[in-house]
Amino acid sequence: MAGGASISERVDGKTVFRILSRSLRVDWRDYVVLVADRLDGNPFAVLAAIILSQNTSSRSSIRAYHSLRMLLGRVTPEAVLSVPEEKLGEAIRAAGLWRQKARALREAARRILEAGGERVLMEMPPEKLREFLLSIPGVGKKTADVFLSFKRRAPVFAVDTHALRIAKRWGLVGEKAGYDEASRALLEFFGPERSEEAHRLLIALGRQYCRARGPRCSECPLRGYCPYPRRAGGEARAGG
Template identity: 65%
Template sequence: MGRRSIRERISGEELLRLLRRSLRVDWREYVALVAYELDGNPFAVLAAIILSQNTSDKNSIRAYERLRRTIGVTPEAILRASYNDLVETIREAGLPRQKASALKALAEAVIEWGGEKYLLEAPPGELRERLMSIRGIGPKTADVFLSLVRKAPGVFAVDTHAARIARRWGLVGEKAGYDEVSRALYSYFGPDNSEEAHRLIIALGRTYCKARKPRCRECPLRSVCPSAQ
């Protein structure tokens, strides 16, 4: 990897405590948490995660709020809406046609599986496989849901922030793929901290560990991060 790993300098539990003290996580800034807090139903959370793909949480939150206000965020409401109306409603989230198709396919699948109860009760591995069989749903979407709603063991969702930071921490190599990054972060933080660590890593990436011009001198991890030395 070319440099030392952060795990040689600080344990995952100690790092998590440092992140908690240093960063603010407001549920209103994360679209999955907005859906979880405002609606609570599992389909709504999955819909919100789909809207968040390849865009900012600000854009996806605006699109989600418009969706719940004008169409609704249940499988039945999504299927009743016309494709074109759905596209226009979620346009602010970006890639509206792709995401509308994914929402339609998800709604149809959930009803076919027996309703939202299945999303809450199916074995996590089986559910992950079924969700990922839907075009437009990848491992990150499935893992965010499994971690946030199901509290499933062995799951660490990886977005662009988590992948970048895991590499900068030396937990994985530069060419590591999704599954390798997910396993490394899960191993580092432990089975009880995945969902919280995921949100704190996003906050760290947004505030300090940016893709371009990271603010290493101001970062609360500057004394332990291999990339800040």
Template identity: 80%
Template sequence: MVGVDSIAGRANGETVYRILSQSLTVDWRDYVVLVADRLDGNPYAVLAAIILSQNTSDRNSIRAYHELRRLLGGRVTPEAVLAVHEEKLIEAIRPAGLARQKARTLREAAKRIIEAGGEKVLLEKPPEELRSFLLSIPGVGKKTADVFLSFKRRAPVFAVDTHALRVAKRWRLVGSQAGYDEASRALLEFFGPERSEEAHRLIIALGRQYCRARNPRCSECPLHGICPYPAQQGPEAER
């Protein structure tokens, strides 16, 4: 897909990254992963935050994370999660949606991490082994695993959420029918592994502020003139 009709035919990943980082503000208080890392910092807390963020907004998952911390006495750890009654856990994380399912995932992740030797396994396992370990936990999918690997381990992966998939398609780095794996590879290749974690968060900010699913603000976007999407869509894309 890469060619003159894609963003890669007009600018390289370093240039796009520079434009986005100079034009967009990433406030840690708006991202549940950054909230968890700032408030707790331990690897299980970050993983728990990512689990809470599944299929919901950061606003909802941040509310749920704060409630979870209150329930657990101010720190999110595997031991603390397993020590509370499951129904209390469900009630605490209800703002994130799918509370019963996410509570089971949080507990199963806590159990397996403790059985594997504690939170140190999340920091010491080689990235490929850790990805397999995370994906073996019921309720943990590719995005959850890759967000953790990218953020906490700085592994050469690119996590793809709805914003990243939409942007990758509009930038024509992938085709309109592309799925997670293809978009992840394309974005990683475009930005490079050294920028992947920050680029992921910048794309989320871009998707929230400009490259929205409906009524994208193309004419105001910092990538206007580079992005192929407005020209591809015509005047309708500007509305």
């Protein structure tokens, strides 16, 4: 690890989880997965929301999801395949990369129906389901793991840009670490029983404090434990 420092040398994941849970505001209306689950609840709707969230902001993906619901009524595989791809893309334009995402939604819908319908998303063993999801063009590791963690409560840790940045700043992984290494490290640090909620807390932490540029280290609820300001040369230099 950079500088040989890791947050795990100062505090355990259970304590960090408790501090973040107490300090950060997590509103379901700010997370497209929670929006989809609250409004529709069916597994395909949640998967569709995760696909929409790829490489865009939560605000944009939520706008796209509401637009998709206006088009389809209910977000199901059958409904997605009932409209032309171009029309589907127009509905989700707010999410960006709308042509690719429209294709991914239709391909996911087609394969899920061929495999037996939405029930396979809830009945297939998590390991097999991950392989199945990753076989769908447009579905990557983060998309698969967010679904598995949120909808199936599987012992995986989904890693987005916030989680990867924080794992590096915490010294849990090295600066060159990729998805798999960060996912394993965060799962081990927090424990599988907390991984799904910890994923959302890291997103909130990354948005509010541990930002890519100008991190607010001096205000961070973990300022007494995080090694990043010390490695970066002090809180003032780290943006605190």
